[in-house]
Ligand SMILES: O=C(O)Cc1cc(O)ccc1O
């Protein structure tokens with residue numbers, strides 16, 4: 001029986017839950033019941049399995065989905081290299097530098113769309129070894145061509161929207177990603193990005209290894225931070241107009257390849273499984289912190305984590321700094337000065353980050369800008385923030401109103417690409433000079449307290465020396 005009476009559905013329909021086994025059909029009866037690959041799937045659809053982990057990976061981390069589609073993805077002409085601006089991941093050497101780095105806001109380029117607009121700024125490891133991460137900036141002004149779709153074979157994209165809206169048509173359904181929302185597009189899933197509200201900008205972390213999971217909650221209990229039900233996967237949706245040929249663009253070891261096919265890739269009528277794209281509104285994060293004293297480690301703000309092979313050590317944590325109440329007593333409330341074996345790449349979606357408030361000098365840490373504090377690179381509040389916070393009256397205070405900073409924290413040493421270091425022309429050369437060199441020693445201003453002097457020094461004081 002020909003399928004003609006499709007019900008009209010809303011453009012964005014979501015299924016709620018993180019890491020769930022979802023099932024969804026855009027046409028009633030399109031999902032086979034009780035079997036994954038029957039001899040003849042319903043409505044003459046083809047069965048295709050999409051594996052996000054090895055067939056044999058343990059159940060708790062196994063990720064796969066079954067797709068029921070008009071034509072299988074294999075039906076395309078060969079891929080050929082296509083000129084793109086994605087650099088470095090094809091083998092260019094990372095610049096590894098111990099200096100603290102900060103970038104001015106990245107400019108929107110109205111002439112480019114998603115694929116041409118991907119700029120690798122920093123990263124570590126190697127996509128061919130399925131090891132490491134890539135950090136990209138996008139700042140684009142155009143829709144992808146109407147009959148173009150993209151996928152990355154290199155890893156999972158975590159997209160952090162900073163400005164504008166992304167309408168992402170994926171094989172598994174549609175996602176609308178607005179500023180202050182994130183989405184994850186797992187390795188291999190094909191999609192097309194258009195911009196319903198004009199130019200769009202944001203940050204991407206690509207995971208060459210593993211997948212994101214929710215952090216363990218330990219003694220926090222069974223809720224808080226990012227709650228499972230607030231992650232949204234798209235319900236199945238497919239193109240009804242099947243008359244167009246498509247170009248499929250693949251990112252494969254950092255290079256862009258293109259292949260033609262005479263049918264739409266957006267033809268999945270039904271799917272089930274736990275390997276799917278999803279989005280999350282950062283405004284739903286249930287922030288917790290100290291209600292007594294001391295500044296807590298920022299891991300308390302982890303939204304998603306991707307573990308390395310060493311449990312508890314992340315190849316990438318995605319951490320946010322949402323608006324929150326600070327109530328700690330007798331505490332220097334901003335982050336402490338520190339050096340970290342992990343590397344910290346930060347971005348600002350909106351507002352002001354409470355550790356970097358001194359924007360009068362050196363460009364400051366601004367929305368759409370970034371910073372990188374690499375392995376053991378010393379950092380902390382800038383001089384202005386230190387002065388203010390060490391003298392502030394410690395009333396309960398709401399920080400970060402209307403603001404959202406984030407951090408990609410990684411156990412890897414993060415290198416910078418040539419684009420990130422020079423070509424983008426956004427590196428602030430006076431970052432360290434303005435932030436920390438003005439800090440003054442206070443130790444020698446203190447009145448010596450006899451009780452704390454060494455015997456020799458006390459004798460010297462008593463002798464009037
Ligand atoms: O460096 C930063 O601003 C990020 C950060 C925040 C915090 O609250 C504690 C440690 C830390 O690295």
Ligand SMILES: [Fe+2]
Pocket residue numbers: 335338340344373379
């Ligand atoms: Fe830090």
